[in-house]
Amino acid sequence: MELKLETDYIEYRPGMTLTDAFSNDKIPMLQMKHLRQLDFPITRRISYERTVDEFLLQLAVNDALRPLKEHASMVILLDEQGALIEDEGRWSLLFTPNRGELVTMTDDAPMYPVLKSLLEKEKEGSVCCVDVPQRSLKTIVSGISPFCILDEYCKKQPGRYLSVAERIVFEGPEELFSHVPVCHYGRMSTVDLEEIENYHSIRALFEDYIYLYDHDDDMERQQPLSVAVFGPPGAGKSFGVKQIAKSCGRFSITSLNLSQYSSASELFEALGEALQSEKNMIPLVFFDEFDSELNGVSRGWLKYFLAPMQDGEYTRNGRINRIDGAVFVFAGATATSFEEFLPKDSEAEAKFRKVKGPDFVSRLKGILNIKGPNPTGITDRRSIIRRAMLLREQIVRKVPGICDSEGGLVNISKGLLSALLNVSEYRHGSRSLEFILAMSRLSEVNRFTPSCLPIDAQLDIHLDVKDFRSKLAFEQMMGDQVNKYAKVAHEAYRTLHRMEAVKMGLTPEQLEEVEREPEMAEWNDLDEFYKEGHRSQIRFLGEKLQAYDLNIGLRPILPGASDTIQELYGPTLELLAEMEHQRWVRDKMADGWTYGPKDSELKRSPEMVPYDELDEKTKEFIRVSVRYVPNYLNELGYELYRKSYI
Structure with a gap:
């Protein structure tokens, strides 16, 4: 401007x-x-x-x-x-x-x-x-x-989210931090929009409570401030809130893990000690695993929190003890989000009421959902950024031997990094990332390569080995050729689109309009959205073709081989067309699209259905889009082939 x-x-x-x-x-x-x-x-x-x-x-x-x-x-x-x-x-x-x-x-x-x-x-x-x-x-x-500013930034970068995530691990997050909103509290940093909003909301609650605590003219007891934190195992639920609390400079922090107590009297004994704080310091008590069992009753602890939360008092040794201001943070262990903590049906609702769940929820002033390194849903594209920041932090802190001491560059195989960033799930959240690094043989090397990884049986504890290996195999095969493939596929698309326009008998003016369509731009001028569509096609297809139980494979060209697939037709074409539709649906869902009457504004499409349910015209359109894949691969020195060991 x-x-x-x-x-x-x-x-x-x-x-x-x-x-x-x-x-x-x-x-x-x-x-x-x-x-x-x-x-x-x-x-x-x-x-x-x-x-x-x-x-x-x-x-x-x-x-x-x-x-x-x-x-x-x-x-x-x-x-x-x-x-x-x-x-x-x-x-x-x-x-x-x-x-x-x-x-x-x-x-x-x-x-x-x-x-x-x-x-x-x-x-x-x-x-x-x-x-x-x-x-x-x-x-x-x-x-x-x-x-979302982070989304807008990633969408404009060559390679989009994956390339941004790779740069974070290789070079550090500083470049990203200079272009998108970032939330810093102590040693905690995040660029995820929902986490930023949640953290800022909790910080505002803490600041308001401190103000009320300091400006209580009537000298009345301040009702404790109660907030709940949810997230998957290893997401750092306590860490983030503690960093916010420490940044305020007014809290005396104590953690009580409810799995270590067997009765309310034991808990209140510990609570009494936790509420002792220095002058001008406000007690902040973490109740870890607050939703765990008590005497075999799921979430049996909830009813014992009601009086401290609402009335600012608790009973200890038969005597009522008053709480002169405190912050209670309840960190969950059985639910990954507040929504998951709530009952989903009438039977669960009845059990929830029996343990005073609604009364507990009504006393909460704030909710914080911590995401961790796994996608929270199909539309959570930012999970790869969170994953990259966690991986970078773990490597720098625990594997300094593969880091450049001056420039901070991390020396890791690009193919391995891509597989670590793209794998479907880390079974135990950020702990899985930590343990994979700990199990890898990195003590005497200066570069992290696939040969450093633990055996598959150990890896499988922390991730889906089959998914990880297929992604790693593709990256090793042609990971550095993805962009070249996308360019070849785009030029072929432009040629085919022109031929179809001419075949339709369009006027010269109409043909000029076709040339001005955004997806018909020269590669260097093409929007990243369309480039990513071509990249996504070969990544999805290439990873699928690494599966051992599939009768089609991908390899460098083997001159004179009799099992080479020269052209696609029949069942083979149909298989690849179905894969392409699966990829298209996945990408659309990630962008927020759902099934329904066609409406681009509300992101609805009638084609968001399994391949078998599509009409023949749509299926033929998809077949055309994959029929020339062998040609694109051949230009780069690769080919499809029929496996003989299936």
Whole structure:
């Protein structure tokens, strides 16, 4: 964005209506804080993305913002740390990567100098600019495609999410940290949007509680603040919250693991000791595995927490003890998320009520879901970034022999790294990553290669060995040729598309329109979305073809071999077409698509069904898309062949 003259803008002044403030043709400029003061429901200090989406939703549906909506350009400051800018109908966001929206500007502070400073910092590199994706009203209202700066960054990088993840492990996360919002608390860092929002929410609860604790004029006891943390094993549930608590500087932290106690009296004895803290320090008590069994009763501990949470008291040795302010953090062991902790059917609901589950939940002030290195669902593309950050941290801390002491570069086989990042699941979360490194033979080497890995029986404890080995085999076979294959496949697509257009008898004007279609661009100008589609095709197919029980294989060209597949037809073509459809459905689901009547705005497609349920016309379209795969592979020195040992 180019900064215009100061006289081109008109700044909002508190106390004015939006209609009076922006009645002329000048560019409106205001603070997001002004809109919050006018009672528009826009959250503060949670994330840049949430603020943007909540504002755009209000702009789309709330007529009270019509005075702004009538302008094609506007500037809305997110304090001094960022600005949401509309320029002739297109939105962009200036933001400070390592800092969220603060409260440093007064209501009537001049705004033009702040915008000017942000644009200067963008040129220096300390402030970033990202285009906010254009979305229809239907899409914004549905929430089907929320804005995420990390996603926008990864989608624009050559190789997208995988290449970003690889760079994190090889070189460190600093490059990523300079381009996307990052949450730092002590030794904990995350760029995952949902984790950032969760951590910021917990930090805000802690800060508010400290304020109330320090400004209790009536000297009344503060009711304890209770929050619950969920996540898969090894996700670091306690670690993240402890780092937030330590960053506040006011908490005395104690952990109590409920699996070590057999009765409420034992627990309250330990709680009494945990609540003893130094002057001006607030006790913060972690109840690890709070949802474990007590005397054979699932979640039997819950009822004993009710009085401490609500009334600030507990019974110890027959005597009521009062709690003069505390924070209780309940870390779960049986559920990977708060949603999973809640009952799913009437039978589970009855059991939940019996152990006072609803009463426990009603006393919680905050919830934190920690994700860990595994995808939380099919749409969780950011899991590979979380996985990369965990792997990098583990390698640097525990295997310094494969790290460059000066530049911090990690010396690991690219194929092995790709397989570690892409494997379907780590069975025990981040602990599995840690143990795989510990079991690998790395003490006397300076490079991590597949030969360093433990045997398959040990690996299988921590990941799906069959899936891992197929990914590793493909990477070793042609991992460095994926981009070349994608380029060859794209050029072939352009040629076929032109031939089909000519065959349809299109006019010269219509043929020119075909050439202007985004997927018909030259490779160097092609959007990463289309490039990734070609890369995804060969990765998915190549990994599948590594399976020992499949009668088709992939190999470097073997001159004169009698088992080479020269062209695809019959059952072989049908098998590859089905694989391609599986890949397409997987990628669509990862992008948020579901089955339904065709609606690109709501991401619905009638083709999100098994291959057998597709109509013949659609099947033929898919067959055409894979029929020439042998030709593309041949150009790179590879071929398909029929296995003789099946």
